[in-house]
Each structure stands twice: as structure tokens, then as C-alpha cells.
Amino acid sequence: MILISKHIIPKGFQGITLYPFVVLRTPSLKTNQVLVNHERIHLKQQLELLILPFYIWYAVEFLIRFVHCKNWHMAYRNISFEREAYINEQDLNYLKSRSCLAFRKYI
Template sequence: MVVIFKYIFRRNYVGLTLWPFIILKNTALREDLILINHERIHLKQQLELLVLPFYIIYVLEWMFRSILYLNTYKAYKNISFEREAYENEKDLEYCKNRRPFGFIKYIWGRKANV
């Protein structure tokens, strides 16, 4: 379910997935198929980890990478969940063909370009 709520977004962030909702900054973003696909990938990740563990792992990985890179944005871009979503967001069939726990291969892979 897609919900519009512009007041929680900072800077360039325009979408957020909180199971079972995709929250967007404005109504026009409903038409952005790549953004919606990116957020649907996060829904799949959240579902396969039974939601709460997803958020715990996400925050722990972000904290670890923030210390590692000394840069919170670079840490965010290198979270395994984000790397999987960004790398596959343009493939609109990805959610149908995605293997379970597809984010695992992004944990120790190459750094995302930031």
C-alpha cells in the first residue's frame, strides 16, 4: 500500500518502506516505477526476515558502516539491503525472480559508488 506523507523526509530522500507501507514524499512519485520497485524490494527483504529483524540488522549494519567509512551517507549506500535494492531497481521483474535472502551477497561485496 502506497501512502503519501511529506513531513518525514529530509534532503533528497523521497521514499521509505515500513512494512506493509511504501511511504512517498509526494503524489507524483507514485508514477516513478523505479522508485516503487526499489521500495518493493525492501518489502520482500522485510517479509523474508519477519519484519523486526530486518530493522535491527539495518540499523546495526548502518552503525557499523558509519564507523567504518566515517560518513553516514556512504554507510547508508553500502547497507546490504540498499545495495541490493539500488542495483536491481531498474529491473521491474526483479521481485518476481529474486532469490530468497538475495541481500546476503551484498554484505561483503564491493563498496557502492558514492
Template sequence: MVVISSFLVPKGYVGITIFPFVFLKYDHLKTNAVLLNHEHIHLRQQLELLIIPFYVFYGIEFVIRLLKTKNWNEAYRNISFEKEAYQNERNLEYLKTRSIFGFKNYF
């Protein structure tokens, strides 16, 4: 379910997925197929890890990468979940062929 909320999406981002919702900053983004595909990849990842563990692993991986790079954006972009989503967001058929736990290929 897509929800429009400029208050729930952190500064510097246009979308965030918190199962089962995709929060978008602006209404016009509902038609952005690439962005929605990116967020739907995150929904699949969250389901595979039974939701709460996804956030735990995401947070741990982010902190480790932040300590290593000392750069917020670089750490964020190198989280395995984000790498999978960014590298496949333009492939609108990706979720139809994606293997289970596909994010593990991006560590």
C-alpha cells in the same frame, strides 16, 4: 500500500518503506516505477526477516558502516539491503526471479 506524506519521509529522501507501507514524499512519485520497485524490494526483505529483525540488522549494519566510513551517505549506500535495492531497482522483473534472502549476496 503507498502513502503520500512529506512529514514521514526523512529530509534528503523521497521514499521510505515501513512494512506494510511505502511512504513517498510527493504524489507524482506514485508513477515512478524504478522508485516503487526499489521500495518493493525492501518490502520483500522485511518479510523475509519477519519485519522487526530487518530493522535491527539494518540499524546494526548502518552503524558499523558509519563507524568505518565516517560518511552518512556512503554508509547508507553500502548497507546490504540498500545495495540490493539500488542495483536491481531498474530491473522491474527482479522480484519475480529473486532468490530468497537475496540481500545476503550484497554483504
């Protein structure tokens, strides 16, 4: 389910996935198929890891990458979940062929 809220979205981002919702900054972003696909990839990741472990893994991996590279944006972009989503966001059929726990190959 897609919700619209500019208040939930961190500055500099257009959307965020908080299972079971995809939250977008503006209504016009609903038509951005690449962005929506990116967020749907995160929905699948969250469901596979039973939601709470996803958020724990995400936070721990971010912290490890941030300590390593000392750059917030680089740490975020190199989280395995984000790497999978960014690399495959333009393939609108990706979720149909995606294997279970596919994010592991992006660690």
C-alpha cells in the same frame, strides 16, 4: 500499499518502506516505477526477515559501516539491503526472479 507523507520521509529522500507501507514524499512519485520497485524490494526484504529483525539488522549494519567509513551517505548506500535495492531497482521484473534472502550476496 502506497501512502503519501512529506513529514515521514527523511530530508533528501523520496520514499521509505515501513512494512506494510511504502511512503512517498509526493503523489507524483507513485508513477516513478524505479522508485516504487526499489521500495518493493525493501518490502520483500522486510517480510523475509519477519520485519523487526530487518530493522535491527539495518540499524546495526548502518552503524558498523558508519564507524568504518565515517561518512553517513556512504554508510547508508553500502548497507546490504540498500545495495540490493539500488542495483536492481531498474529491473522491474527483479522481484519475480529474486531468490530468498538475496540481500546476503551484497553484504
